[in-house]
Amino acid sequence: MRLIVTCAVGLEDLLRGDLAHDGAQVTVGGDGELLVDGAEPDALRTNPMVDRVALPWAVGDDLSGAESLCRAGGFEEPIAFRVHERDASRREVLVESVEAATGWTNDPSGWQVNLVPQAGRAEIGPLAWASRFGAMERLPATTPPAVAAGVLRLAKLRPGMRLLDPCGGVGTIPIVDALVRPGSGLVVDLSTESIELAQNNIRSLSLEDRVFAEVGDATDLDLADGCVDRVVSDVPFGKKIGSTKANDTLYPGLVAELARVLADDGRAILITDDKRRFADVVARNRSLKIVKETPLRYNGVTPTAFSISRVRARRR
Ligand SMILES: C[S@@+](CC[C@H](N)C(=O)[O-])C[C@H]1O[C@@H](n2cnc3c(N)ncnc32)[C@H](O)[C@@H]1O
Structure with missing residues (x-):
């Protein structure tokens, strides 16, 4: 499964080296973005340079990979999702089709999968930094x-x-x-x-x-x-x-x-x-x-x- 893994711009080579060392095939997809094939979810979960993980996704694509990644991130409850789409009628159509295809619940404030049609990706909440390592209190100048x-x-x-x-x-x-x-x-x-x-x-x-x-x-x-x-x-x-x-x-x-x-x-x-x-x-x-x-x-x-x-x- 191909994944889109984000990190800070400037740290791509360090993270690519780590993930390749753990057996994945990695190319730099853009600033702060790696395209990763064959990664063990554990290698992503435990690497603190990984900021976010997403799957390439287009409307109509199967979402079972997103569900397995949530499980790999330790999330065991039924999955909730949101659709990041400004146009309300397009969003409604998408929400209905995803509910029908997956049985997931639409919950814009408590989601595990964030579907972003314009960016062509499904973001996996349980693999985000704070879900993996724990949330911290912050100030405006806090280092990510x-x-x-x-x-x-x-x-x-x-x-x-x-x-x-x-x-x-x-x-x-x-x-x-x-x-x-x-x-x-x-x-x-x-x-x-x-x-x-x-x-x-x-x-x-x-x-x-x-x-x-x-x-x-x-x-x-x-x-x-x-x-x-x-x-x-x-x-x-x-x-x-x-x-x-x-x-x-x-x-x-x-x-x-x-x-x-x-x-x-x-x-x-x-x-x-x-x-x-x-x-x-x-x-x-x-x-x-x-x-x-x-x-x-x-x-x-x-x-x-x-x-x-x-x-x-x-x-x-
Ligand atoms: C960019 S912020 C640090 C961010 C920090 N890594 C974090 O994640 O919260 C810079 C910090 O330097 C502190 N600071 C400024 N002058 C200082 C000084 N003379 N001695 C110690 N801390 C100072 C500020 O209070 C501020 O918290």
């Missing part, structure tokens, strides 16, 4: 979890490593990491509201023993030198959060703290859309260097994920 998963892959985290997100918001990055890797994570953020939401998210996903969240300043971290293996963070771009002027102070302070708290073989991945300013700040730091830049696109922003490593061992 499937983006967090891809950026975490760039960090090459190994079991047992200590991860820090110094501008961690509601905790998405360390939480997504802890859902798939044994190891610990620390979320730091200036905002009390964000840290409260992070703590709720950590509790609701039962990660209290491995992910910790505390109010703090990324430019003045309450952490010992060299105590962190990886830093992964979606830092303020100066658009939705902060200002480019504030970044003039934030970025040098943050980069100086990275240089201080990262272990000798540490690595950091930082996402920002204020690219020139960030790259200039790293270039001025004597102990860190940018080793890779990965352009991303999601939710109307086009940031870069900067991979950073040490130039030389930390001074003791």
